Amino acid sequence: MEKLSNKEKMKIPRQPMPEQDPLKRNTNFSEVNLGFTPELAQKEAMRCLECKTQHCIEGCPVRVQIRDFITLVAVGDFLGAARKIKEDNLLPAICGRVCPQEEQCEIVCVTGKKGDPVAIGRLERFVADYERVNVGFVKQELKPSNGRKVAIIGSGPAGLSCAGDLIQMGYEVTVFEALHELGGVLIYGIPEFRLPKDIVKYEIDNLAKMGVEFITNSVIGRTDTIDELLSNGYDAVFVATGAGLPYFMDIPGENLIGVYSANEFLTRVNLMKAYRFPEFDSPIINVKNKNVAVIGGGNTAMDAVRTAKRLGAKNSYIIYRRSEKEMPARIEEVHHAKEEGVIFKILEAPTEYIGDENGWLKAAKIIKMELGEPDASGRRRPVPLKGSEYYLDIDVTVVAIGNGSNPLISQTTPDLNVNKWGNILADESGATSKEGVFAGGDIVTGGATVILAMGAGRNAAKTIDEYLKKKYEPQTEPVN
Numbered sequence: 296m297e298k299l300s301n302k303e304k305m306k307i308p309r310q311p312m313p314e315q316d317p318l319k320r321n322t323n324f325s326e327v328n329l330g331f332t333p334e335l336a337q338k339e340a341m342r343c344l345e346c347k348t349q350h351c352i353e354g355c356p357v358r359v360q361i362r363d364f365i366t367l368v369a370v371g372d373f374l375g376a377a378r379k380i381k382e383d384n385l386l387p388a389i390c391g392r393v394c395p396q397e398e399q400c401e402i403v404c405v406t407g408k409k410g411d412p413v414a415i416g417r418l419e420r421f422v423a424d425y426e427r428v429n430v431g432f433v434k435q436e437l438k439p440s441n442g443r444k445v446a447i448i449g450s451g452p453a454g455l456s457c458a459g460d461l462i463q464m465g466y467e468v469t470v471f472e473a474l475h476e477l478g479g480v481l482i483y484g485i486p487e488f489r490l491p492k493d494i495v496k497y498e499i500d501n502l503a504k505m506g507v508e509f510i511t512n513s514v515i516g517r518t519d520t521i522d523e524l525l526s527n528g529y530d531a532v533f534v535a536t537g538a539g540l541p542y543f544m545d546i547p548g549e550n551l552i553g554v555y556s557a558n559e560f561l562t563r564v565n566l567m568k569a570y571r572f573p574e575f576d577s578p579i580i581n582v583k584n585k586n587v588a589v590i591g592g593g594n595t596a597m598d599a600v601r602t603a604k605r606l607g608a609k610n611s612y613i614i615y616r617r618s619e620k621e622m623p624a625r626i627e628e629v630h631h632a633k634e635e636g637v638i639f640k641i642l643e644a645p646t647e648y649i650g651d652e653n654g655w656l657k658a659a660k661i662i663k664m665e666l667g668e669p670d671a672s673g674r675r676r677p678v679p680l681k682g683s684e685y686y687l688d689i690d691v692t693v694v695a696i697g698n699g700s701n702p703l704i705s706q707t708t709p710d711l712n713v714n715k716w717g718n719i720l721a722d723e724s725g726a727t728s729k730e731g732v733f734a735g736g737d738i739v740t741g742g743a744t745v746i747l748a749m750g751a752g753r754n755a756a757k758t759i760d761e762y763l764k765k766k767y768e769p770q771t772e773p774v775n
């Protein structure tokens with residue numbers, strides 16, 4: 296293939312992602328983005344300037360070798376590109392779909408200075424899908440078993456990536472998961488239309504084929520404590536239990552029927568398949584032709600409101616107390632939600648829910664806001680506008696204002712230090728206050744991102760390896 300000059304490369308426009316039509320997709324749960332074709336992928340890859348100083352890598356929390364994999368895509372070596380990505384990221388099909396690339400690798404891509412950045416995430420997704428469809432499971436090289444056992448608590452991205460690295464290093468790895476399905480938020484939180492569950496299951500199956508043992512329906516802190524795991528043969532424990540405890544606003548009426556946390560709403564739809572009603576008779580209020588209000592402006596809020604739309608809601612509202620600029624959700628999700636007909640009520644917040652005589656939600660009292668000075672988060676603080684209250688008819692509300700950590704592990708492990716929000720205190724390497732116990736992902740940082748959780752899992756795997764080598768391998772004296 297002829298080599299293009301940088302000037303010629305800069306003239307190639309960023310290739311659009313093929314998508315389902317908005318008015319069709321808001322009635323189904325199939326994936327919204329359809330993925331690049333090989334032709335689109337190669338054309339997009341040709342936009343990469345193959346920089347000597349790779350700013351894109353600096354933006355990636357797990358330091359995927361972005362330039363090198365894109366160069367392979369440009370010449371049509373898609374499997375070589377997949378191998379290159381997997382040197383640093385075991386779950387590219389997932390990250391290519393849900394990572395906020397616009398704030399990470401793409402924001403620092405040099406082509407973005409004068410035009411649009413290279414679509415790094417879309418290329419990552421293409422390469423991972425190409426390998427899965429055309430080759431299937433590629434067994435990673437495993438070191439022979441060293442006989443040491445590690446328990447991982449939680450099967451979200453932090454737990455899975457830690458398990459993937461440790462099994463390759465020769466450890467015997469068991470993942471304990473409280474739910475009956477594996478995958479953490481990837482399975483119970485992020486909906487099918489953004490991240491097909493088959494893809495998550497495929498990645499987990501691959502880990503099982505590599506030898507990771509998974510035990511579901513096992514709530515550590517109830518079935519066994521961390522101390523019991525350590526005295527029952529596990530040499531180290533990695534805690535990756537996420538941030539699954541939903542916050543509420545503590546306003547009147549939150550106990551009415553029809554008020555859900557986003558976790559509960561999404562779990563019922565994703566895990567219990569409420570979207571395949573009546574085939575699956577899931578215990579969720581039927582929102583068909585009803586008014587649904589989702590409170591919040593993050594990815595969780597967008598997932599909940601777009602889910603409600605797909606379940607047939609007449610009006611699905613986002614109610615967010617700051618302006619759109621401050622919304623933490625990915626730009627793509629906000630854009631997709633609007634295209635699908637979600638109504639955005641910006642600079643507004645509920646102050647009370649009103650129910651009928653049977654305890655069912657029927658309206659919310661909403662107050663309007665204006666933006667004041669920046670608060671501790673750096674975003675401008677919402678200030679209520681006196682006298683601006685009004686009533687909005689709603690049948691269901693989904694509260695998506697954030698999550699905290701479940702206290703079960705800390706309550707049953709007294710020598711594990713936590714901060715005032717209940718997050719486990721761990722340093723960058725994943726080490727905690729308790730010997731042999733490591734932690735990472737949302738349980739340490741609070742609600743963050745998939746890639747940060749994965750990075751934490753990988754760091755912890757390295758630290759656990761160093762810890763166990765130091766503890767069990769004979770230290771040789773220098774010979775002089």
Ligand SMILES: Cc1cc2nc3c(=O)[nH]c(=O)nc-3n(C[C@H](O)[C@H](O)[C@H](O)COP(=O)(O)OP(=O)(O)OC[C@H]3O[C@@H](n4cnc5c(N)ncnc54)[C@H](O)[C@@H]3O)c2cc1C
Pocket residue numbers: 393394395448449450451452453454471472473474478479480481484485513514515516535536537538539561594595596598625701703704735736737738742743744745746748
């Ligand atoms: C709806 C939603 C949408 C999101 N969208 C995005 C997105 O688009 N992009 C992005 O990057 N991030 C997104 N996030 C955030 C991202 O999913 C999380 O940051 C990430 O999943 C954290 O990974 P984790 O492994 O730390 O925890 P989790 O994924 O929460 O997994 C923790 C697991 O531990 C299990 N567990 C908890 N306690 C115990 C126990 N005592 N014993 C055994 N198992 C236990 C839980 O059941 C769970 O399966 C989203 C989050 C939500 C909720």
Ligand code: SF4
Pocket residue numbers: 342343344345346349350351352361362365403404405406413415
């Ligand atoms: S910064 Fe952008 S153009 Fe440069 S190597 Fe990375 S992806 Fe390619």
